[in-house]
Amino acid sequence: MPDADAGAVPAGCLFCRIAAGDLPARVVLRTPRVLAFEDVNPQAPLHVLVVPVRHVESAAAISEGDGELLEEMLIAAREVAEASGKGGGGYRLVMNVGDDAGNTVPHLHLHVVGGRRLGWPPG
Numbered sequence: 227m228p229d230a231d232a233g234a235v236p237a238g239c240l241f242c243r244i245a246a247g248d249l250p251a252r253v254v255l256r257t258p259r260v261l262a263f264e265d266v267n268p269q270a271p272l273h274v275l276v277v278p279v280r281h282v283e284s285a286a287a288i289s290e291g292d293g294e295l296l297e298e299m300l301i302a303a304r305e306v307a308e309a310s311g312k313g314g315g316g317y318r319l320v321m322n323v324g325d326d327a328g329n330t331v332p333h334l335h336l337h338v339v340g341g342r343r344l345g346w347p348p349g
């Protein structure tokens with residue numbers, strides 16, 4: 227089981243601390259392995275982050291054996307979008323990797339963004 231070997235958690239990882247309940251967040255969904263909470267700097271009426279409870283550096287750190295975790299994250303994203311009432315017209319799922327993509331927290335997170343017309347390509 228991937229969760230059995232969580233490995234070293236970087237001290238002070240923001241999302242690990244939120245997942246542990248050490249920092250407040252507006253949590254909208256929680257399962258044993260996945261947490262979803264509102265982004266503190268929302269870019270749209272719906273902007274929620276879905277994160278694994280265990281520390282995973284980024285999408286680039288995903289490996290064989292993480293399939294169930296990713297499945298749970300995608301199902302959580304759908305449930306969050308549906309429950310918000312803001313995803314009916316469509317929504318976007320984004321995982322940023324690295325500085326150039328604007329990833330500011332080195333803990334895997336899936337942005338669930340919607341509730342308005344979204345442009346493409348992203349700016």
Ligand SMILES: [Zn+2]
Binds near residue numbers: 281
């Ligand atoms: Zn973390």
